[in-house]
Amino acid sequence: MLPSVALLSLLAAAPFTVVATPTTPTTPPKDVNPFLGKNYYANSHYSKELDQTKVAFLKKGDLLNAARVTTVQRTGTFVWVSNVAGLSGIDTAIAEARAELRRTRKQQIVQLVLYDLPDRDCSAGDSAGEFSSANGGLQRYKTEFVDKFAKAVSSAPDLTFAIVLEPDSLGNVITNQGIPFCATATPIYEEGIAYAISKLQFPNVSLYIDAAHGGWLGWADNLPLAAAEFSKVLKLAQTFKKGATIRGFATDVSNFNPYIANPRANYTEWSPSYDEKNYALSLAPFLQNASVPHHFIIDVGRSGLQNQREEWGDWCNVKAGYGERPTTDTGTDIVDSLVWVKPAGESDGACGPLIDGEGAPGAGQWWDKYAQQAVKFANPPLAPTWW
Template sequence: MTQVPKSSPSKSPRGSWLRAAAAGAASLLLAGGAVALTSAQAGAAAGCKVDYTVNQWSTGFTASVALTNLGDTLNGWTLEWDFAGDQKVTSGWNATFTQSGKHVTVKNADWNATLATGASANPGFQATFSGTNDKPAQFKLNGVVCTGTTGPTDPPTDPPGNRVDNPYAGAKAYVNPEWAAKATAEPGGSRIADQPTGVWLDRTAAIQGVNGGMGLRAHLDRAVAQGAGLIQLVVYNLPGRDCSALASNGELKADEIDKYKTQFIDPIAAILKDAKYANLRIVTVVEIDSLPNLITNVSPRPTYTPNCDIMKANGNYQKGIAYALNKLGAIPNVYNYIDIGHHGWIGWDDNFGPTADLLAQVARDSGAMSNVHGFITNTANYGATKEPYFTINDVVGSTSVRESDWVDWNRYVDETSYALGMRQRLAQSFGNNIGMLIDTSRNGWGGAARPTGPGPRTSVDDYVNGGRTDRRIHLGNWCNQSGAGLGERPKAAPEAGIDAYVWMKPPGESDGASKEIQNEEGKGFDRMCDPTYEGNARNNYNMSGALGDAPLSGHWFSAQFQELMRNANPPLN
């Protein structure tokens, strides 16, 4: 069957699954600043544990204080500790905070006063400090010293030369202090400032640091100081990068493959293999928006662009990715994940199989098959993690949802079904141990427009449009989407087949400028970022759905950050 043109790939900040989970695998534990989790002292029958997690900048910090009751049910609780330095609490949430000198008292709110055995409360606060910011030595819950174990408080020690099945399991993930500081500066942003996000290596200068910012080694050093066990890097600087869009074009010309190898990948690899980072699990997301473009945006497709034809002809996407996989994969603690677009780009039959075959071909022809740990979907995009109110198998009357205008004969309706479907297909080439990641940073789609149940069964379009949580105008819309919200928080092994939900795209960083802005970053103006644009073949000539007044890709976009928090699903406290 002839299908309408398929949608455009995800775009992201340039500068943004597998194994059945082991029984009892813990959720991702987040680390921040130089503060680790609390220590424990002598036991008591009425027990508790506290995970104290900090995101720190030069003169201040936010802290999450995850309290778990290990004793009998409590009807009202008070948590106390003494600061080791001159920390001063300035505001708090999910509880009432008071401070006298170094002593801090935290009393429950009305709505979380009852703590059953095994239940948790999650108060947090913002504070200032000078000098050192050491962790409190001891916590007391209703006068009893917390003695419970706190889980993985130190970087995991993996067997030399052996990668673990799921690098996210049991590992605290690095919190980028540069992003966290921007988030914290936003009203309400401290609620999410302790979340781990991807560190984007989107140009050669990013290795050393751009405009006085942190470079790769500085991020790695900070991860070690945080006591993190995992750091996430996006390796994103192919020659002729992102051939189907202008907002995320890169610094290297289409034929500069040698520069890519020697001036970009080689220096990254040299830093990553430093012995002092050997206890860090280093997740690398290798070159998003690349190989899928060679399937969907080349001749004779109606969605073709001349630049993608050039990149298909010269083979530099394949060569560059193969080189990166081999060079980075030779480092024992590096875990390579390759981008597979998203369900609204690759989910159709004529895209799905060819994309899987191209991924396997690139890895096989370069001898890099063993250097691929897994794949990532929805990087910096907006597709729903799971559509709760309809599935691809639903029928209205005698009409399949595949025939609806929204689904448009796609085989998938959300990122989880796509990820698991692609994993099953890729396992034929890469083996059953491959893992999958889903970027959930902007796919919450909360707010007043979010459906609360299935759509009416008056027609298949009414049913799908009334029940879909992805509220984009069209699946092909990718730039700064209006109405989007934060999605599922980062979490390890959320279900069988998925290594982790991740925020690889740092929320608040723009996808592209809504109007032309002169710059020295190689970034052009893409009309898909213009809210007045009426579309092209890649979004079936629909409005772009983009927010106005957006800065260049990768630059901070305060209005979008605020909207993401307002529309978060699950909602923020």
């Protein structure tokens, strides 16, 4: 039996950062991996959501998994800023990261997702946003969201930021022109992302455009199309601000693909991008040929449990476990870091398999049974934190 003091500490444990594993840079000084030597800031919002998960395990007498939840709470994750009301989350993240900087004297990297395009999620609709292009949404996106996002980030030159831009959006542009809503949204997406790039050109900010995942854009026919689209958007950003650039691309955001497949899933047959490492390696030459920066971050927040899908297109609340811990030890220079952009718990939508007879709630709502499942099926297994 765990001593009572330790049991109480499980309930009261406050989040703090997990230190990134530094590696020796192999790139020139002007091209330094922004994650190297930084603490991955662990945000309080996600940690507080997980309090419910910890309590659920404690009520079952499962002290080991409760202690593993504490480990998750202390792991760096991204803060999603998905509407105007959520912009205050940037100020909270800055204040908390600064407190960590003072407490530990270790440099912090604050990870944010910018996600509020007009006509967002044009193909699925489960995560439709607050702006409509039919009602002046693009201009409102620029002035009410992006400009304020940039102003908040600019207030913290003492911190490092990694920002993922608009998950799924350019993926829809590249492959879903047959959907009328996506075809209409395409120029809005392109201009909106280009504008965001131009407004976030700060020396302490690294921008990663979302590049979907290997099962979407990683097929041989899609790779050159993806590179051409990304080049187009970057050039458009440079018309807004001369010299505007990005660090690279984020892949597998909110998905379930492994960084390194073991074994390779049957549905990946014929694809050069059968896991996310190979997707990055497959896409990079096309980006390089288009003179587009080609560094990557890979979301492995829900990638621990492999080969659970019937087909690659299954995307909603797939049975999952937490994947590798965030790290710069990626085995290839072009991948800056494995990260947790969307770790388990917040639902993808009211879809996907049941857990103990319970279905998922709407997109963005907390589904605690899913978080519990992710703790149990984490791979590598989560080490417990007893204090």
